[in-house]
Amino acid sequence: MAENGIGARSLRKEDARFLRGTGHYVDDINRPGQAYAAFVRSPHAHAKINKVDTSKAAGAPGVLAVLAGDDLAADEIGGLICGWMVTDKNGDPMKAPPHPALAQSKVN
Amino acid sequence: MPTVSLTVNGKAVSAEVENRTLLVQLLREKLGLTGTHVGCDTSQCGACVVHINGDAVKSCTTLALQVEGADVTTIEGLATNGELHPMQEAFRDNHALQCGFCTPGMVMSAIDLVNKNPKPDEQTVRHELEGNLCRCTGYHNIVKAIIAGGEAMGG
Ligand code: FES
Ligand code: FES
Numbered sequence: 077m078a079e080n081g082i083g084a085r086s087l088r089k090e091d092a093r094f095l096r097g098t099g100h101y102v103d104d105i106n107r108p109g110q111a112y113a114a115f116v117r118s119p120h121a122h123a124k125i126n127k128v129d130t131s132k133a134a135g136a137p138g139v140l141a142v143l144a145g146d147d148l149a150a151d152e153i154g155g156l157i158c159g160w161m162v163t164d165k166n167g168d169p170m171k172a173p174p175h176p177a178l179a180q181s182k183v184n
Numbered sequence: 185m186p187t188v189s190l191t192v193n194g195k196a197v198s199a200e201v202e203n204r205t206l207l208v209q210l211l212r213e214k215l216g217l218t219g220t221h222v223g224c225d226t227s228q229c230g231a232c233v234v235h236i237n238g239d240a241v242k243s244c245t246t247l248a249l250q251v252e253g254a255d256v257t258t259i260e261g262l263a264t265n266g267e268l269h270p271m272q273e274a275f276r277d278n279h280a281l282q283c284g285f286c287t288p289g290m291v292m293s294a295i296d297l298v299n300k301n302p303k304p305d306e307q308t309v310r311h312e313l314e315g316n317l318c319r320c321t322g323y324h325n326i327v328k329a330i331i332a333g334g335e336a337m338g339g
Contacts, residue, residue: 087276094284095272097219097259101285104218 111140118183125181145180153177190254192217193261201248208232208243210251211258219259219288223317230316233289234258240296242315259288262295271295274333275326282320290316290326298334306331 078084093099130142156175163169189198199214211217223229225244232244235257262269271294281287297312309330
């Protein structure tokens, strides 16, 4: 193997901190007053949402906000976007169904 | 709240914990030692492995109160005077990490493995590693690193 140039071995700069446990991952961030999010998932794989009752959760001590799909819609927070839209053979844009970040009216 | 007192990386520490506080929470949240990672919190991934009195243990599955009086070593406690432990060195030399998330647990498990099985062969290393998951490397270089690290540790 070449000693330098193309094909040479090179050690990665980031490994030293990863190996010492001093990397900085998202879960390692701890700022004063930091808030935390918890996600509640549907117990059903595919179902219609009749209603989401958040009153008890919202009343729990220390809770800053409880958000459901309709709240995101009301705040005009859009869904997940497709990063790479392709066209059909005949030039039609691909069909991209909505992907709301939190389920609205239906869990799929 | 009860207090737990133990030695972490050679230093005596005490902290108030709840009965349900996990060792990994004590380390990460109370002691600020975020090198120990939580990949699953259900005993599957091994990102949280630390040594308790020299044995590799999943700290997500250990209550803080269970380690009263124990000697705990985390990834942060391996290097001496800034020098990497031979196993850390072997991981670096063999490119045994990419994102590094599994690495602290891998290294802690690897050291215990070599302490208990000096000069492990590839099959033993692969078998012993069943409690540590890596989503990046495909394990090949981790296995190589552990064999090399074991040799460097004089095993
Ligand atoms: S966090 Fe402990 S095994 Fe995954
Ligand atoms: S290096 Fe990324 S998970 Fe192992």
